[in-house]
Amino acid sequence: MSERASVPKEDQTETEQDDDREPITTGAQSVIRALENAGTDYVFGVQGGAIMPVYDALYDSDITHVTMAHEQGASHAADAYGVVTGDPGVCFATSGPGATNLVTGIADASMDSDPMIALTGQVPTDFVGNDAFQETDTVGITQPITKESYFAGDSDTVGDNVSEAFALAASGRQGPTLVDLPKDVTQGETDREPMAPTTPDTYDVPEEADDTDVQEAVEALADAERPVILAGGGVIKADASPALREFATEYEIPVITTMPGIGSFPEDHELSLEWAGMHGTGYANLAITNTDCMLAIGTRFDDRLTGGVDSFAPDAEIIHVDIDPAEISKNIYADHPLIGDAKMVLRQLYDAMPRAPDADEWREQCQDWKSEYPMTYEMPDDEPLKPQYIVETFSEVTDDDTIVCTGVGQHQMWASQFWEFTEPRTWVSSHGLGTMGYGVPAAIGAKLAAPDQEVVCFDGDGSFLMTVQELIVAVREQLDITYVVLNNEAVGMVRQWQDGFYEGRRMASEYPWIPQFDKLAEAFGARGFRLEDEADVEDTIQAAREYDGPAVIDAIIDPAENVFPMVPSGGDNGLFALEESHLEML
Amino acid sequence: MRPEGRRNSQGIRVDPEAEVTHDPRQAVLSALVKHRPGVLAEISGLFSRRQFNIESLTVGPTVDEDTARMTILIEEPEPGIDQAKKQLQKLVPVISVTELEPEAVRRELALIKVGGEKPDDVNAVAEMYGGQAVDAATDSVTVEVTGSKQKIDAAVEAFKQFDVQEVVRTGAAALERGADTLEKHD
Numbered sequence: 209m210s211e212r213a214s215v216p217k218e219d220q221t222e223t224e225q226d227d228d229r230e231p232i233t234t235g236a237q238s239v240i241r242a243l244e245n246a247g248t249d250y251v252f253g254v255q256g257g258a259i260m261p262v263y264d265a266l267y268d269s270d271i272t273h274v275t276m277a278h279e280q281g282a283s284h285a286a287d288a289y290g291v292v293t294g295d296p297g298v299c300f301a302t303s304g305p306g307a308t309n310l311v312t313g314i315a316d317a318s319m320d321s322d323p324m325i326a327l328t329g330q331v332p333t334d335f336v337g338n339d340a341f342q343e344t345d346t347v348g349i350t351q352p353i354t355k356e357s358y359f360a361g362d363s364d365t366v367g368d369n370v371s372e373a374f375a376l377a378a379s380g381r382q383g384p385t386l387v388d389l390p391k392d393v394t395q396g397e398t399d400r401e402p403m404a405p406t407t408p409d410t411y412d413v414p415e416e417a418d419d420t421d422v423q424e425a426v427e428a429l430a431d432a433e434r435p436v437i438l439a440g441g442g443v444i445k446a447d448a449s450p451a452l453r454e455f456a457t458e459y460e461i462p463v464i465t466t467m468p469g470i471g472s473f474p475e476d477h478e479l480s481l482e483w484a485g486m487h488g489t490g491y492a493n494l495a496i497t498n499t500d501c502m503l504a505i506g507t508r509f510d511d512r513l514t515g516g517v518d519s520f521a522p523d524a525e526i527i528h529v530d531i532d533p534a535e536i537s538k539n540i541y542a543d544h545p546l547i548g549d550a551k552m553v554l555r556q557l558y559d560a561m562p563r564a565p566d567a568d569e570w571r572e573q574c575q576d577w578k579s580e581y582p583m584t585y586e587m588p589d590d591e592p593l594k595p596q597y598i599v600e601t602f603s604e605v606t607d608d609d610t611i612v613c614t615g616v617g618q619h620q621m622w623a624s625q626f627w628e629f630t631e632p633r634t635w636v637s638s639h640g641l642g643t644m645g646y647g648v649p650a651a652i653g654a655k656l657a658a659p660d661q662e663v664v665c666f667d668g669d670g671s672f673l674m675t676v677q678e679l680i681v682a683v684r685e686q687l688d689i690t691y692v693v694l695n696n697e698a699v700g701m702v703r704q705w706q707d708g709f710y711e712g713r714r715m716a717s718e719y720p721w722i723p724q725f726d727k728l729a730e731a732f733g734a735r736g737f738r739l740e741d742e743a744d745v746e747d748t749i750q751a752a753r754e755y756d757g758p759a760v761i762d763a764i765i766d767p768a769e770n771v772f773p774m775v776p777s778g779g780d781n782g783l784f785a786l787e788e789s790h791l792e793m794l
Numbered sequence: 795m796r797p798e799g800r801r802n803s804q805g806i807r808v809d810p811e812a813e814v815t816h817d818p819r820q821a822v823l824s825a826l827v828k829h830r831p832g833v834l835a836e837i838s839g840l841f842s843r844r845q846f847n848i849e850s851l852t853v854g855p856t857v858d859e860d861t862a863r864m865t866i867l868i869e870e871p872e873p874g875i876d877q878a879k880k881q882l883q884k885l886v887p888v889i890s891v892t893e894l895e896p897e898a899v900r901r902e903l904a905l906i907k908v909g910g911e912k913p914d915d916v917n918a919v920a921e922m923y924g925g926q927a928v929d930a931a932t933d934s935v936t937v938e939v940t941g942s943k944q945k946i947d948a949a950v951e952a953f954k955q956f957d958v959q960e961v962v963r964t965g966a967a968a969l970e971r972g973a974d975t976l977e978k979h980d
Contacts, residue, residue, distance in 0.1 A: 351836055352843055356886040359832070376886070410828070410889050498797060509805070522799035522807065534880035537873060540805035782796065 232401060235360075236265035236394035238367030239327065239387075242402035243271060246374040248298050250274055250289060250656055252282040252649075254309075256302020257342060258329030261394040263300070274656065274685065277677040279306050281649035283313020284675070287322045287384075288636050288653030292611065294447065296323040296377040296385075297653060303329045304342030307388075308349065312643055315353040317384040319640025320468055321445060323377045324384040326350075327370065332392040333361065346388045356408075357386040360393050367402025375405035380413040381532040382445055414531055416556060417548035425503075425527040425544040426560045432501030432525075434570040435461045438484070441468030441639070442506015442530065446550035449473065449632040452505070455554050459564040462574050464492040466507050467624060468639045474630040481574060482583075485513040487621045490581030490773050490784055495574055496521050497782030501565075503557075505529040506550045509539040510640065511778070519780035529553045581773070581786070583625055592766035593742055595619065595694040599626040601745050602664060602692070605753075610662040611636060611654045615647035615671025618700035621771040623666040634661075644699075645674030648691070652678060655687045662753070664690045669722050670699040676728065682758035683733040690752045691760045693725045696767040704770045708791045729760035739763040804873045816871035820849070822894040822968050823879060826976050828887040829855060829862040836885055837864060846870060846878045850902075850965025861889065863976075865968050890976055900968040904946045907936045909957035916956055923949040934959060 232238050239262055243251070252274045255263055266273055276282040279301040286297030301310045307328040317324040331340040347357040355376050360366040366389065373385035407413070429435055443452050449472050456463045456479055463473045465483045475482050484492035496502070502524045507513070514520040520540060528535075528542035529550055536545040546553050585596040599622050612627055613636040614620040620637060629635055636654050638646035651665035672693050682689055703717040726736030735755045739748045739762065752759035773784040776794055785791045800810050808814045827833050834853055841848050849867040856863050868878055875893070882891045908916055910933045917935075920926055925939035939949045943966060950961055970976075 347832060348835065351832070352839055408886050410886060514805075517803065517805045518800045520801060520805070522801060523797040524807075532884070534877065534884050536880075537805070538877060541801070541807065541873075 230268070232367075232399055233397060234261065234265065234394065235363035235366040235389075235396050235398055236261040238363075238398055238400060238402050239370050239389065239394060240265045240269050240271065242367040242370035242374065242405075243298060244269060245402065246371065246405045247295065251298045251300055252276055252285040252289070252653065253300030254279050254282055254302070254306060256306045256329060258303035258331055258391045259300055259306065259327075259389070260329070261391060262327065262329065262389060265394075273300075274652070274681065276649065277680055278675070279309030280312050280645070281652075281675055281678040281681070283310045283324070283326065284316065284643070284646050284649040285653035285656075285678075286324050286326075287313055287317045287320075288613065288650035289657045290317070290323040290382075291320075291636050292633050292654050292657035294323070294445070294633070296325045296374055299324070299326050301326070301328050302342065303331055303346070304344045306342075307344055307346040311349060311353070312641075314350055314384045314386065316638050316641040316643045316646065318353045320638070321382050321441065322384070323382040325370075325373050325377050326384060326386040328386060328388050330359075330388045330390040333390045334392070336390065346386070350386050353384070354386050355383040357388065359388045360390065363393050363396030363398040364400045366393050366398075367400065371402045371405045372408060375407045376411065378405075379407050380411070381442075414533070414548045415552055417529070417546035417553045419556070421544060421546055422553070422556045422560050425546055426557055426562060428525050428544060429461075429501055429503055429527060430562050430565055432565045433567060434498055434500045435565045435567055436481075436495050436499045436502050437461050437463045438466065438496070438502055438504040438507055439463055439469045439472040440466045440505060440507025441472075442550050443469055443472040444632045446506065446531070447632075448505070448551035448554055451551050451554035451558070453477075455558050458558065459561055460567065460571065461503070461565065462495060462571060464495060466510070466513050467637070469507065470624055470635040471629045471632045475628050476630055481578070483624065484781065486515070486775050486777070487625065487771050487773065489583055489625075490786070491574060491577035493773070493775060493781040493784055494577045494581070497780070498573075499524045501525045501527070503527045503529070505554070506531070508535045511539075514540065515775050515781045516778045519782065585769075587742070593740060593745070593764060594769060595622045595696075595763070595765045596626045596769075597742065598692060598694065598739075598745055598749075598763055598765070599623050599666065602749050603627040605746070605749060606662055606664070609634060610664060611658060613637065613647050613651040613654055613663065613665040615667040615674075616642045616644045617668040617671050618696070618704065618771050619666050619668040619671070619694040621701075622694065644668075644671040647671060648675040649678040649681075651689045651691065652681055652685070652687060655682075655689050656685075663688070664692065666692050666694060668700060669693055669695040669697060669719060669725070672725065673722065679729065679732040679734055679758065679760070686757050688756060689758045690749075691729075691758065693760065693762050694765050695722070695725065695762055696765050696769070697722060698767060700767075701771070707770070708788065709776075725760055725762035729758075729762075734758040734760055737761045804871075806873075816873065818847070818869050818871050819875070820867060820869050821875045822898060822900065822966065823866040823868060823882065823891060824894050824968060824970075824976055825864045825866065825882055825891045826856070826889040827862050827864055828889065829860050830887065833862070833887045836887065837882065840881055840885065841866075841878070844877070844881060846874060852965045852967050854967070865966055867966050892976055894968050894970055898968045898970050900942055900966045901940055902943055902946050902964055902966050903938065903940045904950060904961060904963045905936055905938055906950060906953050906958060907934055907960040908953055909959065910934045912956065916953075919952050919956075923952070925949065
């Protein structure tokens with residue numbers, strides 16, 4: 209990833225410095241020049257007092273600004289842009305409330321290691337610390353949720369701050385960075401061109417893993433009787449999906465993904481067990497529980513994946529490949545830590561493997577589990593529309609490269625369970641932070657990042673309502689996005705937990721007062737559809753897809769439908785509930 | 795089919811029958827950091843948000859004006875100490891981190907203000923701990939003591955006989971013994 213972050217961009221800088229662009233005269237112009245040098249196409253943002261000089265400099269730039277309805281929308285759109293392209297998405301906000309509104313999106317990007325850079329206006333340097341109008345300590349607030357937050361103190365070097373922040377966001381374990389831009393610094397005079405995007409001198413990016421460690425790891429893997437690969441989001445971030453596919457098929461090792469790792473390995477491949485965790489497939493969770501050797505790549509062993517650590521892969525030697533040394537043995541002890549870039553380490557492992565593990569029986573066992581615990585749902589005639597059927601039908605009519613965005617909740621789980629993902633960077637969701645409202649703006653960022661790919665966003669009624677105002681952006685930009693609201697008149701995941709773990713005491717989880725989303729969509733200027741019958745599912749999906757612009761399907765689904773399988777929080781992955789009544793036994 | 799094994803709370807595979815916990819121990823971490831505004835906040839924030847148990851944290855300039863050194867006393871089980879080092883190293887302004895050997899030179903300074911009724915006795919106790927009076931007024935004496943944490947603890951205890959009014963301690967500063975320096979570790 210460091211290759212992508214620095215090498216091409218340095219080349220670009222050299223060529224662009226030869227061109228006849230106007231010389232820089234202000235700090236703000238150097239901020240914009242730094243973004244141009246880094247290859248920025250889009251900026252998602254909202255105007256405001258302290259950021260005005262930067263917007264004024266943007267007036268003369270070829271960078272396209274996408275005005276969002278709310279800064280949170282800007283942060284999620286930039287995040288999704290980063291997820292789909294692999295390069296940092298950029299968002300702008302003014303000081304004070306503009307900056308604090310970005311916070312959720314920055315935290316989201318941090319939890320999912322998504323490349324993103326946030327530029328925030330700040331009150332003039334002389335006012336900082338005086339509680340001036342729209343002042344907030346943006347660096348202080350965002351320091352824990354960024355790779356680094358910079359306070360730009362000088363017009364001459366503000367462009368360098370942006371260049372460094374950009375390179376840092378893009379390289380190593382990716383993530384968000386922020387540069388806080390006091391108004392006097394951006395207004396101040398300078399004629400200095402910003403430096404090329406370069407990571408800080410204290411920042412090392414591991415590349416290949418230690419050869420001796422690789423040797424020990426492959427011995428363990430080749431000797432395994434029940435090997436699995438656990439592919440995390442890091443595989444996608446490192447563009448290592450082809451390398452993973454090559455490795456897994458050559459040595460015939462079953463592949464499980466984490467939820468952020470969805471798309472890193474084709475789910476229609478016979479070695480795929482799809483994804484593991486709280487609502488993962490029964491077969492993936494059983495394989496995790498019973499494996500004797502796990503090759504985990506680019507995953508931080510989140511608690512929604514592991515369940516209780518005492519019962520996670522209890523018999524397994526763990527080979528852990530990660531670019532961030534701090535992830536090694538943080539949650540799950542690594543017997544064989546391999547610190548390095550996932551793509552490079554997979555190549556090393558491929559070359560070093562002495563033989564394929566002797567695992568015929570194990571692969572058969574995994575296939576048996578697939579038949580024993582298939583991902584299914586029931587659809588009796590007398591019951592309302594089932595959300596899984598909508599997802600499945602949509603998945604069948606679309607191309608492999610279709611990008612699926614989601615909000616957070618039950619709809620997110622159904623989308624990830626019943627959509628068949630085969631390509632990396634087609635699953636755009638909020639995993640670590642679990643941000644309801646991520647979907648509407650994320651789909652905007654994803655569509656602008658990949659205009660030639662179909663984009664569909666599954667959302668829930670609760671989640672959709674949190675950022676629905678961003679629909680106006682999709683309308684204004686005429687973005688061809690199909691939003692499907694799986695509407696069960698509730699924050700369904702909370703209701704599911706209340707029914708399962710709080711004796712059905714449904715406190716503040718039911719939304720009997722939600723608007724009609726098809727009509728709301730029409731009010732924004734999008735096309736609205738209402739879907740209630742199973743018989744209309746395919747036609748409605750096709751009509752929404754054919755509409756040239758944003759369409760919203762308000763799909764009224766069975767409110768009684770819940771998400772299964774389910775491993776209760778902190779539970780044993782090998783013991784999952786397939787239906788409500790099983791929860792009591794766990 | 796259920797596997798026999800299990801892991802402890804640190805995710806380490808253990809004997810299914812055994813009770814395994816790691817006892818906390820004290821470690822001295824020494825970090826060279828970029829000397830610029832906000833670094834102390836960034837590092838202290840890391841320790842609080844990751845729930846690392848720190849006993850003291852000192853910071854000051856070094857011979858290089860762009861670099862500061864932090865000495866952090868941390869009490870954690872082994873995996874926590876390892877994790878603290880790695881998380882520290884990950885922060886952009888941190889140049890290098892090392893855990894000092896237990897025999898490293900460690901010094902702390904305390905200023906102790908006591909009532910001025912028995913100045914001679916106060917002086918005598920100060921001398922016992924290699925300290926000295928640094929300020930005297932009609933009704934108070936302030937004494938300076940330096941040394942290891944244990945020595946300072948003992949000195950503070952000893953001064954309690956004199957109506958202690960205020961105590962301030964710097965926390966430990968530490969350097970490795972011999973010719974090794976922090977830069978040479980990397």
